[in-house]
Amino acid sequence: MTSEFGAIIQIGTTMKSIAITIIGISCALLTLSCVEEEKKETDDLSIAPTVIEVTAKYNPESNQHLFDTDTDMVPAGWTTFRLVNASPMLHFLFLDHLPGDRTSKQLLSEISPIFQEAADLIAAGKADEGMGKFTELPEWFNDLIFRGGPGFVSPGRTTEATLYLEPGNYVMECYIKTADGVFHWNLGMYKDLRVTEETSSARPPENPTIEITITDEGLEVVGDVVAGKHLVAVHFAQETPALVAKDVHVVRLDDGVNIDEVAFWMDFLQPEGQISTAENPAPALFLGGVHEMPKGNTAYFKVDLAPGDYAWISEQPAADAIYSEFTVVTEANE
Numbered sequence: 001m002t003s004e005f006g007a008i009i010q011i012g013t014t015m016k017s018i019a020i021t022i023i024g025i026s027c028a029l030l031t032l033s034c035v036e037e038e039k040k041e042t043d044d045l046s047i048a049p050t051v052i053e054v055t056a057k058y059n060p061e062s063n064q065h066l067f068d069t070d071t072d073m074v075p076a077g078w079t080t081f082r083l084v085n086a087s088p089m090l091h092f093l094f095l096d097h098l099p100g101d102r103t104s105k106q107l108l109s110e111i112s113p114i115f116q117e118a119a120d121l122i123a124a125g126k127a128d129e130g131m132g133k134f135t136e137l138p139e140w141f142n143d144l145i146f147r148g149g150p151g152f153v154s155p156g157r158t159t160e161a162t163l164y165l166e167p168g169n170y171v172m173e174c175y176i177k178t179a180d181g182v183f184h185w186n187l188g189m190y191k192d193l194r195v196t197e198e199t200s201s202a203r204p205p206e207n208p209t210i211e212i213t214i215t216d217e218g219l220e221v222v223g224d225v226v227a228g229k230h231l232v233a234v235h236f237a238q239e240t241p242a243l244v245a246k247d248v249h250v251v252r253l254d255d256g257v258n259i260d261e262v263a264f265w266m267d268f269l270q271p272e273g274q275i276s277t278a279e280n281p282a283p284a285l286f287l288g289g290v291h292e293m294p295k296g297n298t299a300y301f302k303v304d305l306a307p308g309d310y311a312w313i314s315e316q317p318a319a320d321a322i323y324s325e326f327t328v329v330t331e332a333n334e
């Protein structure tokens with residue numbers, strides 16, 4: 001009896017444990033389906049930013065520098081600009097957020113010519129007269145916001161920058177200069193972009209490998225600069241930016257490249273500044289970056305670093321050059 005009773009208890013215990021196991025499996029399945037649900041929601045939240053692909057081109061017959069793109073309207077929110085440089089000169093894509101319902105028509109007739117006249121006067125040795133031109137800028141220039149965009153990129157290369165766009169009217173422009181000092185926007189390199197009130201649910205890129213904070217003092221770089229692909233987050237935190245606020249571009253410093261010469265070249269108000277020709281696109285190889293944005297914004301750019309010497313560099317007046325040199329020594333960053 002005892003042993004039979006014992007056996008019954010044994011069977012009972014086994015059944016109980018089977019029941020517990022079954023309950024356990026159902027719970028696990030339930031949990032799994034809950035996880036699936038959660039994952040789906042996360043996927044919905046991680047929609048990739050809208051991509052605007054722009055190709056920089058040069059037409060030698062018409063001597064036109066052009067931005068070729070299919071996009072003239074996007075929803076507000078996180079947006080990626082992919083600038084493909086298919087031209088023999090260096091270019092960048094700079095975003096002007098215009099006040100009100102203005103478009104490139106007002107920008108190119110009321111503001112841009114003042115920059116061209118100022119640069120021409122400075123190139124002719126009339127620096128004071130040139131700088132004085134800026135007092136002629138219309139009142140609404142104070143409400144124009146420089147809102148980032150992919151940075152300096154050498155011929156044959158592509159750079160990708162991701163940033164948050166507020167609704168409004170934008171102009172994408174390039175103000176690199178020809179050998180005789182004409183800004184590229186003056187030869188066709190600009191496009192209107194309408195950013196609608198509707199906001200996309202796109203999320204910013206995740207897990208940057210390098211973070212750069214821009215302050216009034218300079219660039220604070222955090223991260224392991226190993227060889228390979230990087231996602232660089234740039235935090236704009238300048239309290240008192242000048243006309244041209246600090247930004248970040250990547251330049252490769254091959255043997256014989258002098259970083260101070262590069263910084264000098266990046267000053268568009270120098271007569272030789274930002275002049276790019278097919279024979280001499282720039283004093284060094286530029287791999288992209290991001291232009292300035294108002295304080296509180298973060299922008300992202302991608303860069304693939306082979307071993308070698310480089311600098312993070314800002315587009316600044318030559319007298320206030322800002323850069324931070326670094327060397328990439330190790331192999332492959334997965």
Ligand SMILES: [Cu+2]
Binds near residue numbers: 065090091176184189
């Ligand atoms: Cu250009």
